[in-house]
Amino acid sequence: MTEQTVDRGLAVELSDLTRVYGDVKALDGLTLHIVPGELVALLGPSGCGKTTALRILAGLDHATSGTVSVGGKDLTKVPASKRDMGMVFQAYSLFPHMTVIDNVAFGLKMRGRDGAARRTRAGDMLDLVGLGEHADRYAHQLSGGQQQRVALARALAIEPSVLLLDEPLSALDAKVRVQLRDEIRRVQIEVGTTTLFVTHDQEEALAVADRVGVMNAGRLEQLAPPAELYSAPASRFVGEFVGLSNRLPAEVRDGVAAVMGREVPVLPGSATGSGHALVRPESVSVVADPAGPATVTTVMFLGPLSRVTCTLADGTLVVAQLASSDALRLQPGDAVRLEVAPAPVLVVA
Amino acid sequence: MVGAFQDEAGRLTLGNLDALTSDAAVTALKGSLILSASTALIGAVLGALLAYLIVSMSPQSLMRRATLAVSGVLAQFGGVVLAFAWIATIGPVGVVTKAIMDLTGANLYGSGWLFGLPGLVVVYCYFQIPLMVIVFAPAFEGLRPQWREAAVNLGASTWDYWRHVALPLLTPAFLGALLLLFANAFAAYATAAVLVSQGQPIVPLLIRQAITSEVLLGQANVGFALALEMIVVVTVVMVAYNLLLRRTSRWMR
Numbered sequence: 001m002t003e004q005t006v007d008r009g010l011a012v013e014l015s016d017l018t019r020v021y022g023d024v025k026a027l028d029g030l031t032l033h034i035v036p037g038e039l040v041a042l043l044g045p046s047g048c049g050k051t052t053a054l055r056i057l058a059g060l061d062h063a064t065s066g067t068v069s070v071g072g073k074d075l076t077k078v079p080a081s082k083r084d085m086g087m088v089f090q091a092y093s094l095f096p097h098m099t100v101i102d103n104v105a106f107g108l109k110m111r112g113r114d115g116a117a118r119r120t121r122a123g124d125m126l127d128l129v130g131l132g133e134h135a136d137r138y139a140h141q142l143s144g145g146q147q148q149r150v151a152l153a154r155a156l157a158i159e160p161s162v163l164l165l166d167e168p169l170s171a172l173d174a175k176v177r178v179q180l181r182d183e184i185r186r187v188q189i190e191v192g193t194t195t196l197f198v199t200h201d202q203e204e205a206l207a208v209a210d211r212v213g214v215m216n217a218g219r220l221e222q223l224a225p226p227a228e229l230y231s232a233p234a235s236r237f238v239g240e241f242v243g244l245s246n247r248l249p250a251e252v253r254d255g256v257a258a259v260m261g262r263e264v265p266v267l268p269g270s271a272t273g274s275g276h277a278l279v280r281p282e283s284v285s286v287v288a289d290p291a292g293p294a295t296v297t298t299v300m301f302l303g304p305l306s307r308v309t310c311t312l313a314d315g316t317l318v319v320a321q322l323a324s325s326d327a328l329r330l331q332p333g334d335a336v337r338l339e340v341a342p343a344p345v346l347v348v349a
Numbered sequence: 350m351v352g353a354f355q356d357e358a359g360r361l362t363l364g365n366l367d368a369l370t371s372d373a374a375v376t377a378l379k380g381s382l383i384l385s386a387s388t389a390l391i392g393a394v395l396g397a398l399l400a401y402l403i404v405s406m407s408p409q410s411l412m413r414r415a416t417l418a419v420s421g422v423l424a425q426f427g428g429v430v431l432a433f434a435w436i437a438t439i440g441p442v443g444v445v446t447k448a449i450m451d452l453t454g455a456n457l458y459g460s461g462w463l464f465g466l467p468g469l470v471v472v473y474c475y476f477q478i479p480l481m482v483i484v485f486a487p488a489f490e491g492l493r494p495q496w497r498e499a500a501v502n503l504g505a506s507t508w509d510y511w512r513h514v515a516l517p518l519l520t521p522a523f524l525g526a527l528l529l530l531f532a533n534a535f536a537a538y539a540t541a542a543v544l545v546s547q548g549q550p551i552v553p554l555l556i557r558q559a560i561t562s563e564v565l566l567g568q569a570n571v572g573f574a575l576a577l578e579m580i581v582v583v584t585v586v587m588v589a590y591n592l593l594l595r596r597t598s599r600w601m602r
Contacts (some may be wrong), residue, residue, distance in 0.1 A: 058498075059500060059501075059502075060498050060501070060502070070449075079501075080498075080502055080503060081501050081502070081503075081504050081506060082500045082504075083502075085502060085503075086502070087497045087498075087499070087502045089498070089499060090495075091495075092493055092495060093493075093496065093498075093499045094499075095496060095499075095514055096518070096519075097517050098520055104501070106503050106505075106513070107503035107504055108511075109501075110503055110504035110505050110509060111504055151499075154499075154503070155502075158503060158504065222590075269354040
């Protein structure tokens with residue numbers, strides 16, 4: 001987060017939010033504090049409540065209980081049209097009968113700004129997202145990525161107190177998704193608006209966010225910077241949902257876990273006694289050894305890195321991520337020895 | 350069409366087209382245009398409101414499915430059966446006419462309005478409104494929830510949303526449906542043929558008279574000229590309809 005962003009954004013506070021639909025509890029006591037200018041990504045599987053949280057913040061849904069405040073002002077009962085928030089939807093939210101510039105200027109029109117001021121501001125926003133040349137086109141004349149950039153410009157044109165992004169990249173193809181993801185981050189840093197980004201794509205969340213909140217069954221399991229979330233998951237769900245993990249038998253004693261014959265420190269919240277350590281593939285090394293207890297099953301080339309799957313004598317599968325130069329020396333059927341790096345692990349029962 | 354430009358002996362002539370300017374033909378054309386325009390407008394407005402109410406219901410709603418199914422049937426419920434249904438209901442000895450007469454002493458049938466142009470307007474609405482429902486409901490369904498949410502999120506009130514987003518999006522579809530209803534009423538024949546026995550207030554009935562009359566012989570080619578006139582009107586309407594449809598489908602992609 002830059003100093004510039006802190007100056008221009010507002011703090012967002014979701015306190016003990018609960019949302020119940022019939023028998024289903026979509027949100028179960030969600031509390032989230034976003035500091036001014038920060039970009040927080042809510043990450044989780046479908047139905048975990050992340051979109052519900054965003055819609056409640058936007059005012060498009062209401063909480064069964066709990067409060068929403070922005071910049072210290074309670075907005076819980078304020079209608080969506082008065083919340084002063086910009087939102088980018090998954091897809092197809094541009095008004096199809098309006099040109100690009102009219103779309104971007106729509107929010108300003110609703111605020112009673114005169115025509116010239118609207119066009120100037122909308123033009124500036126289009127320049128910001130690199131679409132100044134497309135002002136007079138219609139939505140159907142733009143690609144999916146361009147449409148989402150226009151939607152971003154439209155959301156920012158009203159100078160919102162908070163920017164809400166509801167899976168804005170999910171309908172785009174992989175290459176455009178990465179480009180737009182970087183563009184969103186660049187623009188967000190430039191304008192400094194406090195932002196909540198909802199996604200089910202962990203790579204996306206880890207790449208753009210200052211902090212990532214992992215949600216499960218309506219609850220926030222962990223909220224942490226991306227690197228911390230990855231290296232120190234607070235729960236079994238986070239450890240298994242974010243990134244790839246091996247579940248290896250472990251024995252915990254005095255804060256140390258014995259995993260595949262090696263002692264490694266354990267993370268807070270780990271189980272004691274017998275359990276399973278969640279070990280990242282990059283923490284496993286594979287050494288060719290004719291007397292080794294494991295056998296290479298597959299070698300998957302992924303560019304500079306490769307993924308090697310090995311089988312232990314008891315049938316346990318272990319995935320290791322190695323430099324391709326090392327991995328490509330291995331062949332399926334080779335006998336190998338596996339070693340676990342001494343990085344802290346989470347041990348679950 | 351060829352018959353419109355031939356005389357009784359099969360020679361080429363433009364004389365039949367002169368008949369289109371006769372008092373009877375002009376009156377019938379006026380009658381057809383008034384009937385078609387009024388039932389199209391009434392059908393479009395009431396049908397659009399009904400379509401909105403139906404589309405606002407849950408897709409699983411029994412009422413929604415039942416209303417759409419009934420509309421599908423009633424939209425095709427024209428002709429002789431419809432005319433007799435109305436005669437049996439509000440004709441001179443209709444069930445409702447007699448009931449109201451017995452209860453209040455008022456004569457619903459009055460001076461026989463059911464068998465003139467006003468009667469045709471009422472009876473045509475019986476299939477025009479359901480036709481509008483089945484034609485226009487997809488336009489309402491095509492309004493994406495994201496558009497409303499985006500508008501609201503940008504500060505629009507419900508009125509602003511309808512004024513700046515929904516109505517401009519629905520207008521081409523509404524006008525298209527209006528034209529379709531106009532053409533539907535303009536081309537209808539059987540219901541009017543059963544209901545109207547005095548005079549020829551609309552073009553299809555004038556064509557019937559020209560072709561089948563045992564009093565006015567040798568008018569068949571005038572009938573063909575009148576049919577050509579109807580084809581021209583309907584063609585203009587359908588071209589306009591297709592232009593509007595093209596515009597809507599481009600938006601709704």
